[in-house]
Amino acid sequence: MTSKDPEAPPRVGLFVTCLVDLFRPTVGFAAIKLLEDAGCTVEVPLAQTCCGQPAYNSGDRKDARAIAENAISVFEDFDYVVAPSGSCAGMLKRHYPGLFSGDPDWQARAGAFAGKVHELVSFLSDIRGVRAVTARHEATVTYHDSCSGLRELGIRSQPRSLLASVEGLELVELEDADVCCGFGGTFCVKYPDISNAILDAKTGCVEASGAGTLLAGDLGCLMNMAGKLKRQRSRVEVRHVAEVLAGMTDGPPIGGR
């Protein structure tokens, strides 16, 4: 099923991630638009669920592996597997192969699969060579570097340079942009008070930036930060970076206005 003709558009399987699927389908549609604009054929396999991080990071290796087997089986025939999340892409790319240590067949499949996985914005920028998008967003925005994307996949300059091409958008840097927002998956509900202290420092930096819009590439972090900003009655609007890059900002921001 892999494309043989080098001129043919690459077949991309969109791993939409469970949070985008459930909470923010707009990000999924934005990802499809961005990938198609970048010359890809996009397919969304319906047999996808989650990358398995909740199990993996809770020490439940067996379930994590079973979920990984499903994801690999569903996506391994695509040319590329793209996810609008550094955290989930990091799981598929950096952690799946290790789940199958001691099982050479599955390890080989997981390794080949991992080689095809990319986070959305870095895929557009680094693999498809996209330098500019066609979108307009009249706002001062700031960008938070989500931890997994930053430290597992090296995503830092790509979203900033693509955002620079959005008409009307002014990007201001966020102080401590590379410091965790306190989400950490199940961490935020296991240790709510510590999570809140970390989050409080983050939203303080967001307010101090003067930006009207906060962007990031991971919905978990975004829901965490939006939830806090709204509790603090902040006017800052929170969106996934793909929404802005695709010009799909007509709907309400995460957590409402």
Added chain:
Amino acid sequence: MRITSPAFKENARLALADPQLQQALGNVRSGFIDKRETAVDALPEFEALRDSARAIKDHALQNLDLYLEAYEAKVLASGGHVHWAETAEDARNIILGICRSAGARTVTKGKSMITEEIALNEFLEENGIRPVETDLVEYIIQLRREHPSHIIAPAVHVTQAQVEADFRRVHDHLPVARDLSEPEALLGEARRVLRSKYFEADVGITGANFLVAETGSSVIVTNEGNGDLTQILGKVHVVVASIEKIVPTLEDTAQILRVLARSATGQDMSVYTTVSTGPRRWGDPDGPAEYHVVIIDNGRSAMLGSDFQDMLRCIRCGACMNHCPVYHAVGGHAYGWVYPGPMGAVLTPSLVGVDKAGHLPNASTFCGRCESVCPMKIPLPRMMRHWREREFERALNPAAARYGLKAWAFLARRPALYQAVTATGMRLLSLLGGRKRRLSWLPLGGSWTKHREFPAPEGSTFLRQMKARARP
């Protein structure tokens, strides 16, 4: 030392509500990080040095038995004594024995985390020997009858005003009018008191940053020179070190020193790097008459060959905790034992058991900043995850979390069922979110909504919408 790690959550709650602690922790959040970054940026080969340092320690750990024996032979040849301690208790008794044969009433101590680990000070006091900490900050901790909250900055949880109050309380000879408002004045006062202690002490105890197999030397780094005075002015010098401090050669030591201070304090080198090899020889201008090394296992050999072996590369620089958002929030005492922060979250369960220290590897967002700054490239988040696996296998984590996870995993393995269930759930949550697009309260979601709103889903799930589109 009493372990309060099982009460981590309560410790953390108190720490978050302590305004003085929060003020003191501000220094960690800024100072250490900027200084390290400046020092690292000034050294283009820093990344290569990290790889080299890691390789040295990996090699030493893979041949630990050989290097320890070679080290022992060299110490003996230089006229020193080597004592092997399997447990903390063994180590305490050996050290007490050495102190007693020296007739010691007072011992001076250089800063050492391993002596914290074996709770040496309390033990010596119980046995009528007075330990005096000579590192300024350890001295402050001792005055306060506390334990270090950071492995290189033990009193980072204390404000300067608190130190001044402690000095006035304990140094009762101080005139009220004496100005102690500047750090230099506090340092001068501590130095004046400590100088006499060096001459009163019969035994000087130090830790070791390195044990060098090639020469039988121990190496310590300090910024105050107190370690030098501790080890040369007493009649007896006792080096206390754990087995993984061994490195093959002095050249290896120099390699690792290049990453140590830069990662710790942002210095190129610590002010003093002190090498000691055996007792005073004929013609030496100074030095102890007796030289002892107490080499401690205390659970480390069980880490060799396990998922946790990489932790034994740790050189105790503190960079991981300096960059940890959880440490920044709660400080070191909340971790409940000797070693805080990410390195403590891996090491403490190894040394005291995951049944007692299970919170520590869980209290991490896995942000990965610790691993990214670790000079020895220790995969700290990965090893914390290994501890979570051990807990899960032994069903040590809360039952509600386990059942919730199992139910979710059951669904996640069955895409059709998963989509049916989630589509209904999201539809409902979306309705509950109303026009505000958020919820202030959520059934079973109190941990989330205690501090933040819960953003409502848009409505129909993405996969539902894609499925509908796929139908002609």
